[in-house]
Amino acid sequence: MNEQQxxxxxxxxxxxxxxxxxxxxxxxxxxxxxxxxLYRGLDQPIREADALNAVGWFAARLGDHDTAREHWLYRQQGRDQEAEQVRRQLDGLSEDHPGSTY
Structure with a gap:
């Protein structure tokens, strides 16, 4: 990785x-x-997936569930543990769990 990267x-x-x-x-x-x-420009698919999850999480917290679903791609990458974590996070998006974080 060069200095700019x-x-x-x-x-x-x-x-x-x-x-x-x-x-x-x-x-x-x-x-x-x-x-x-930035991660997409660096060709770092694992970091990109993590950032996709973050975008999805915050979109969901803002009520934009369509955008959230578009960004949660863990299952497509075979990262089932992370996909399950996202499913639990979606389940926790309620007034009962306002402090949940991604």
Whole structure:
């Protein structure tokens, strides 16, 4: 990985890491989307899948379940454990579990 790619990887990781700590889900979604764009440009499919999950999670928290479903692709990658975690998260999207995080 050259220096420019390393910088983009660090930027992507920073956006991905910041997403869940934002108190505003809209800003968190923006961070997750930025991470996704950067990971896609770096050809890092595992990190990309993680960012897709984050985008889906924050979209779901904002009530945009269609966008959430489009971004949750773990099962398609054969990552069944992560897919099951997402299913449990969807089940927990209720007023009974307002503090759930991805």
């Amino acid at each position: 390393n910088d983009r990887a660090l930027q992507a990781h920073a956006h991905y890491t910041l997403a869940p700590i934002w108190p505003d889900d809209r800003k968190a979604l923006e961070q997750a989307k930025r991470a996704l764009v």
